[in-house]
Amino acid sequence: MNAPPTHRRAVLLMALGGPASLPDVEPYLRDLRGGRATPSELVEEFRERYRRIGGGSPLVEITRRQASALERRLAAEGVPARCEVGMRHGHPKIGEAVTRLVDEGIDELTGLCMTPYYSTWSVGGYLSALRKAVEETDTPPRLRLVESWHHDPSLAQAFALKVSHRLHSLADRGVRDPLVLFTAHSLPGVKDPETEPYVVELAATRKAIGERLPPIRSRFAYQSVGRREGPWLGPSAEEELDRAARHGEKAVLVVPFGFVSDNLEILFDVEIEMREQARRLGLVFDRTDSLNDDPLLIDALAHAALSSGSSTHGAPGGAPS
Secondary structure (H helix, E strand, O other): OOOOOOOOEEEEEEEOOOOOOHHHHHHHHHHHOOOOOOOHHHHHHHHHHHHHOOOOOOHHHHHHHHHHHHHHHHHHOOOOOEEEEEEOOOOOEHHHHHHHHHHOOOOEEEEEEOOOOOOOOOHHHHHHHHHHHHHOOOOOOEEEEEOOOOOOHHHHHHHHHHHHHHHHHHHHOOOOOOEEEEEEEOOEOOOOOOOOHHHHHHHHHHHHHHOOOOOOEEEEEEEOOOOOOOOEOOOEHHHHHHHHHHOOOOEEEEEOOOOOOOOHHHHHHHHHHHHHHHHHHOOEEEEOOOOOOOHHHHHHHHHHHHHOOEEEOOOOOOOOO
16 A cells, blocks of 8 residues: 655745756747747857856745745644746746645645745746646645745845845945845836736835845845847846946945845846946945745745645636736
């Protein structure tokens, strides 16, 4: 007689993914572009970017660490749950993870994106991919979807502590009262920013972070505009750095709170490109560390996983896509 599975419940942490090595860059970009061939000059550009951050993306490995930490955290709460990772692009794919979990006998699955802020462009796509994968299984598990977890106090506290640490570090170097520039990934095609959930949730989390800090002077900007034509959310981080220099700022502390993990947008767009721009402008530059597997982030993930409300049995529903 077969032994019952250790866990009947699972949490799937979903992230964008990334190439593990330079030879993986071209297939990753092809997957990102929906199977379309990538111009060779674009492949070479991104190979160089990944080369400059160490030869590949750390995102998958960081997400695995987060999943392991979350599994331990849930077990400590008396909730045994298998915590897995699934990438929207690259491997392991969301569908691959779902198949593996169903084969293990999981009958309840919570989908949790590794971005706290909801948008149809990002989170909606992840949740759609998850629903599709569940629908295609022979025995669909009960599905719970976390659309957003930006409001969790542990998340704001985790970011606030990172900001406080860097402010003290700068002060130790004689740099006081820097401009604090909060950044998040830009989005294309937003018709009404004032009602866009992504914009509203970012503003709420930024406010919550600020309430946990001493008085600071801060601005907000969007970073990492993509190649898609048409308008993207602004102002851009590049514009804000230029503005800071024009207005006589001496130092800028960048807080990329739109991300919770190190990825290309942090390690290249911020750490390399923005730092170089600041150097050209004569600005002292620093950035906060990413949360990665910080215990407070794991607390926030646990709260989100345990409070997930919308559920289906593999049928369409949940977050819009």
